[in-house]
Amino acid sequence: AQSVTQPDIHITVSEGASLELRCNYSYGATPYLFWYVQSPGQGLQLLLKYFSGDTLVQGIKGFEAEFKRSQSSFNLRKPSVHWSDAAEYFCAGRDFIDYKLSFGAGTTVTVRA
Amino acid sequence: KAGVTQTPRYLIKTRGQQVTLSCSPISGHRSVSWYQQTPGQGLQFLFEYFSETQRNKGNFPGRFSGRQFSNSRSEMNVSTLELGDSALYLCASSLKEGTNTEAFFGQGTRLTVV
Numbered sequence: 001a002q003s004v005t006q007p008d009i010h011i012t013v014s015e016g017a018s019l020e021l022r023c024n025y026s027y028g029a030t031p032y033l034f035w036y037v038q039s040p041g042q043g044l045q046l047l048l049k050y051f052s053g054d055t056l057v058q059g060i061k062g063f064e065a066e067f068k069r070s071q072s073s074f075n076l077r078k079p080s081v082h083w084s085d086a087a088e089y090f091c092a093g094r095d096f097i098d099y100k101l102s103f104g105a106g107t108t109v110t111v112r113a
Numbered sequence: 114k115a116g117v118t119q120t121p122r123y124l125i126k127t128r129g130q131q132v133t134l135s136c137s138p139i140s141g142h143r144s145v146s147w148y149q150q151t152p153g154q155g156l157q158f159l160f161e162y163f164s165e166t167q168r169n170k171g172n173f174p175g176r177f178s179g180r181q182f183s184n185s186r187s188e189m190n191v192s193t194l195e196l197g198d199s200a201l202y203l204c205a206s207s208l209k210e211g212t213n214t215e216a217f218f219g220q221g222t223r224l225t226v227v
Contacts, residue, residue, distance in 0.1 A: 034215070043203055043218040090156065098169050101146065101216055103156040
């Protein structure tokens with residue numbers, strides 16, 4: 001089945017440090033991939049998307065993600081985290097057959113002072 | 114431009130009752146999909162509607178149903194509620210069908226079944 005996987009359930013990072021969240025995908029062709037962020041009790045906000053072209057995509061709030069076909073990965077990065085980045089992050093991919101959006105299990109990010 | 118609006122935000126129901134949740138997509142968007150989010154199962158796809166037609170359905174029992182109106186607004190209904198139906202129900206709208214389209218989410222409806 002085509003899907004995305006987030007290997008890390010929880011990550012703790014110090015404020016000002018860099019952050020990298022992992023996402024692996026299993027799609028037959030070049031997938032359409034997304035990263036979303038969810039604050040407690042809220043909906044999902046789209047951070048960035050990858051459809052084609054440049055493998056490094058820029059998003060909102062200073063986030064970027066790199067698509068690596070050789071590693072089947074689409075990792076999310078931020079050079080310097082702020083306390084407000086504490087949230088749950090979801091990687092998602094669209095299925096080519098029925099267009100369903102499938103989500104990874106999510107990674108909870110805790111930011112310590 | 115207004116975002117995706119879900120009503121109500123919070124709901125408490127008793128086992129055996131039925132519930133209807135509403136979703137108003139972003140203006141001009143014609144695709145609406147629904148997801149159930151629980152701590153144990155994560156985000157699970159319920160169904161998707163495009164131009165009033167159900168295009169996809171997830172692996173949920175027939176107690177879960179939905180529909181889309183001509184103005185693209187959508188409702189989902191859960192009948193004979195069970196405790197396990199307690200969850201955050203999220204609606205997302207997209208401009209069109211297809212893989213190269215973003216989904217924008219509402220804030221969700223928190224359903225508690227007691």
